[in-house]
Amino acid sequence: MNSSTAQASSKNRIVVRAEDVWKSYDDGAIEVLKGANFEAAEGQTVALCGPSGCGKSTLLHLFGGLDSPDRGRVSVNGMEINRHSDLLRLLRHEVGFVFQLHNLIPDLTLEENCLIPTVAAGIDRRTAQARLRQLTGRTGLTHRLGHRIQKLSGGERQRTALCRALMNKPKILLADEPTGSLDESASAAVFELLLDIVATEGATLVMATHDRSLAERCDRLLEMHSGRIHEPEYAR
């Protein structure tokens, strides 16, 4: 395998792809991605490891259409991501985000936070509620539905963020250090849940993490440094 290319080994179709992607900030002063290549197949779990600032989050943002590359092509589910793309459709139906900080709205309840994506996508209330019951049941949060975010523990908040990300049944889950703010046991529990739900939903997981032990439990582990992505020999 080419050292600068991280190809999906699965025979499933490719749902996330980056081809020779370059990205810099401050008018080119900070180069983050330097010709990065990436592929993830449908249903795969892929971990991106690497030091802080190596471009893991940037790559996830590009996959989610939150940013656009300076050069190169990014495509999700066959749709090329650029400023002409239907980014709203991408964010509403194709991808879900989970961040290191849960990024929930503190004054709203768990239920209300989870329903935000369904409101954005115009999904009817009954369907949204059914999906919410399903996800909170699976994540053990049903008894917390009416609770405000401030009342939840760190692990519960991250599980809530996971539910929210999956509300609209996205095909791709982009997780940026999803357990980074949790202690060891909560981290393990949330990650276990993440893998379980992703498998059940048949979604593709692309996760940026510092935690090698978690990364090794994914189908593939990729390393990022010098703005490129490498698949280490031991991980193949």
Place this chain on the structure above:
Amino acid sequence: MIFLRLIVTNLRRHRIRSFISIAGIAFSVAAMLTVVTILQGAIGMFSGILSSDSEIIVFERNVSDLFFSNVPAAAADEIDDWPMVLHADPVLFGIVSSADHPIITCFGVTAADARIRKATWLEGDRLAFAQHSDDVVLGERAAEFLGARLDDHVPIGHAVFHVIGILKTANGFEDGGVFMPLSSAQGFFHKEGTSSVITVKLRNKDDAASFKTMVKEKFPNLIGLESAEFTRSYSQFKILKATAWAVGGCGLLLGGLGVANTMIMSVFTRIREIAILRVNGFSHLQVAAMIFGESGVVSLLGAVLGLVTGTCLLFILKQVPALHGYVDVTVQPFVLLIVILLALITGIAGALYPAAYAMRIRAVEALRFE
């Protein structure tokens, strides 16, 4: 529902700030409602004086103020003889002052005038009116503030008059005025042989157009207008109305700036939250709608609070003895509607920049740096 919760949650999050904005709009609305209603009432009452048992007002063409209008007595006599006219009453308006009251409105009228005929005479005899040149009849409120009773002699302006009656009318201006015989008023105000207006009652209202044409032909210096027409076109009324709306508008502008300030702060303090909404699929328009929704709620609550406050204020003003009956404080529906609409427009205008700013927030930057 969640959308509404997002709106309300943010307003509740900064209760004091939201309340100050609501109060700003409320005070503006209350000020506008009060000023406009009082002036509308004043205009209505002035129009009421002119349209008392009459349909048409004849006055000097192109005068800015009826106090400066001079209508020859001969014109009044001639018009009174026209077959289509039931009666034509000359009225002379004047302003005098007493020791404690800088402005007292005087009405020079004939004994046949509807204002004298139709008023409720609290004291005195209507038939005694205009028997002597120094006789006056006081409106109830004028008698009160002049401290005058029947048969008293009161100094009004540069003369002393004999009070031969005290009457009560439904009109605040008339109630606070002094009624003199027309000839006495002409002498007192040095307007011999003239009146300010002629109020005309027609036998048939349908003759109004032909009456006005006749006035134009026979008296080119005079103009005849129907009451409603007069209220619309009289320049003093226009100035008063414009002033009232301008004062109220300035208040609302200030209220709008308050809303703008609140909304700007609201957006600046939750850039990350807006970014989260964007990441979760909120469109630019949905973000803007949320901001406009917040300002709309602030404006609406402000408008409601302002209407309640304004109405209470008007009610209190109505109870003040000095203003009793002077102003009509009935809030007209169209004034309510305009005030609410203006408050909403102000709120929405105040949210324009904050909404535009919120729409421009790039989720990726907000999430990376905050």
